[in-house]
Amino acid sequence: MASQQPGNITQAYTEGEPLPKRRRVALACSACRARKSKCDGRRPSCSACTSLAIECQYEPSDSSTNLLVRKEYLSELTQRLKNVESVLQRHDDLLTGHLSSCAANREEVSATTRIGDHPSISTVGQVQDGIHLDTLNVEDPGSDDTKTDGLAIEFVDKPTPAFYGDSSTILFTPPYKENNSSECNAAPESREQSPPVMESPRNMPISPMTLPSEREMDTLLSTYFNAYNSLFPFLHEPTFRETYNECKASGFVKARRDWLGVLNMIFAMATHIDQTAEASAKHRFRRSYVFFQRAVSLCSELSMRTVSLSIVHYLLLAALYLQGTQRPIQTWTVHGMLVRTAMALGLHSEQSAQELHPVQQEIRRRTWLTIYCLDKIQSVTCGRPPAIPDEYIVVKMPSPWATTVQTTQRQLSDVDIHTAFLDATVRLHQIVGRSIATQYGQNLGLPGQDMDDSTAIQAASAMRQELRRWSSSLPPYLSLYDPEYSLSESEDTDSDRLRGILTLRYHFANILIHRPLLCTTLRYLTMRGPPVGSPLPYRIQLALAEAHECIRSAEKTIEIVHAVVSAPNPSYTKLDVWFFTLFHVFNSALVVLGRSVLDQHGVYIDHNATQDPVQGPLNQAVEVLDKLDRDNRLAYNCAKFIRRFSQPQSGQG
Known part of the structure; x- marks a missing residue:
């Protein structure tokens, strides 16, 4: 019989062995069951249905309760179940973290908790792939942003990881702290409680796509172009207002x-x-911070991947804004981004703008020069190396806007005064840059880089000559005020205001140039401790003679600002913006405190003075800071600092 079977069956077994059992399938298709034929159970179509070209369907019957299931199918179901469980676990952890964050926020609102007051990690959830942390409860490593302000004015004695070099205000204060150490910790304050710090309004909802009313926008634009753009006129007002009016007409759609x-x-x-x-000041800051956050929401991510003139202007305005806040680290970081972005756009090169409209060329040129001035301010106040070497200033100096058409000489002066002011400001900051390079070693903080006394005296003398040449080159409508002239008596015009600001900036540069020699004298007196009235070494006498320039500029700065703020009807528009004025006054007060150390050692006594030569200017400085702004934390801290360290002098008087 075996010889009569087909060949494939003959090869399946040998004679004497039992026939293999037919493999049963768990479920036959409907067509094979209807024909009562064998079904191999293939999916999606069995072999029989495929050969007959008919539709193959698998429909389990009600009686099929103990069907055989493939092991692979069970494994797939098990894996899918694990995935679902993992997703549910993550969802549960996220929901738990969200609810705990909401509870933490409610506690912060009720207790007005400041940033950084929250504890370390408190919510940790175990998830399938690792550990989920509640991000709001992760401990902040800490920052210096509440210890100093945007111009690096410091009021705490704790060490900071941030670097502050020789030209910084922070490094200039230790001699006074050491000389008045007994008063540092015990000075009682009779003033009212310190106003709140300039905190970020964390609980205020901020939508980046929200704008104020048209009336408020028009008012704010006029305030900016009248009050600040005249100091650093890098924005072309007609061009900007043209774009603004177009956007306003279209509802800011495009x-x-x-x-x-x-x-x-x-x-x-x-x-x-x-x-x-x-x-x-507190209300203004909270309101301004809303606009600041909207700008950050619009451009922060964009500035990391896009280079444009608008992005540069956004970063430049952000850096200028942050100088009036308690965010020195953020100010420095934004400034670094600003310099790199400006270079990436080619603002440092005249060649990159050859094909542009003359107005666009002038905007780019003025923007780069403003960034350069800001870089020198940051380098001086923080005591860090400048990001823009003086050799990089190869663009032309600012010139009048190409679209300006004038018919009278009076109109020409009204327009050109702001261009001339920017030109004078840039040239003054070039002198500041050379002072940083020659007198402060570029703020690199290298050991043993201090120059000897004779070299320091020669450097100060050379820089003073440069400063005087700059002063003599100013046009008449921007000439510096005479020492006996009172700014409070001047007219409230652009020319008088800009003259006053240039005068204060001149004294700031003069203080910077001669401060190393004042420090040399102070170090000698505090470290050597010579007897009062004993003759000084010749080199110290020469250094002291140069230090007189520093002290006179400091006293004149305080006198100028005091005359304005103490007038019957003070006009703050005659001064620089409040945080620059605050910096000039506080920096000058530190120099006057240095003079107090000289007086204590009997080496600087003015017999012709009608009042206490130290306490008089210090009292004026405190009065200026009290009147400069209302409810201003920075001004309050500066006044408190001066009061504390001037107490020994008041006690002597």
Whole structure:
């Protein structure tokens, strides 16, 4: 019989062995069951249905309760179940973290908790792939942003990881702290409680796509262009207002994201510096911070992947705004991004703008020169190396806007005065840059880089000659005020205001140039401790003679600002923006405190003085800081510092 079977069956077994059992399938298709034929159970179509070209369907019957299931199918179901469980676990952890964060926020609102007051990690959830942390409860490593301000004015004795070099205000204060150590910790304060620190309004909802009313926007634009753009006129007002009016007419539908960021940053700056309103500094900051955050939401991520002139203006305005806040680290970081972005756009090169409209060329040129001035300010106040070497200033100096058409000489002066002011400001900061390079070693902090006394005296003399040449080159409508002239008697015009600001900046540069020699004298007196009245070494006498220039500029700075703020009807528009004025006054007060150390050692006594030569200027400085702004934490801290370290002098008087 075996020989009569087909060949494939003959090969399946040998004679004498049992026939293999037919493999049963768990479920036959409907067509095979209807035909009562064998079904191999293949999916999606069995072999029989495929050969007959008919539809193959598997329909389990009600009686099929103990069907055989493939092992692979069970493994797939098990894996899918694990995946679902993992997703549910993650969802549960996220929900738990969210609810705990909401509870933490409610506690912060009720207790007005400041940033950094929360504990370390408190919520940790175990998930399938690792550990989920509640991000709001992760401990902040800490920052210096509440210890110093944007101009690096410091009021705490704790060490900081941030570097502050020789030209910084922070490094200039230790001699006074050491000389008045007994008064540092026990000086009682009779003033009211310190006003709240300038905190970020964390609980205020901020929508980046929200703008104020048209009336408020128009007012803020006018405030900015009248109060601040005249000091650093890098924005072309007619061009900017033309774009603004076009966007306003279309409902800001087609406004570019980076341009909206610049607009909000202008609103932030205008709100922050506007002292003509009755609002306190705290209220102005909270309002301005809303605009600042909107600008950041619009341009922060964009600035990391896009290079444009609007992005540069956004970063420049952000850096200028942050100088009036308690965020020195953020100010320095934004400034670094600003310099790199400006270089990436080619603002340092005239060649990169050859094909552009003359107005666009001038905007780029003025923007780069403003960044250079800001870089020198940051380098001096923080005591860090400048990001823009003087050799990189190869663009032309600012010139009048190409679109300006004048018919009278009076109109020409009104327009050119701001261009001439920017030109004078840039040239003054070039002198500041050379002082940083020659007298402060570029703030590199190298050991043993201090020059000897004779070299330091020669360097100060050379820099003073440069400063005087700069002063003599100013046009008549920007000439510096005479020492006996009172700024409070001047007219409230652009020319008088800019003359006053240039005068204060001149004294700031003069203080910077001669401060190393004042420090040399102070170090000798505090470290050597010679007897009072004993003759000084000749080199110290020469250094002291140069230090007199520093002290006179400091006293004149305080006198100028005091005359304005103590007038019957003070006009703050005659001064620089409040945080620059605050810095000039506080920096000058530190120099006067240095003079107090000289007086204590009997080496600087003015017999012709009608009042206490030290306590008089210090009292004026405190009065200036009290009247400069209302409810201003920075001004309060500066006044408190001066009061504390001037107490020994008041006790002697």
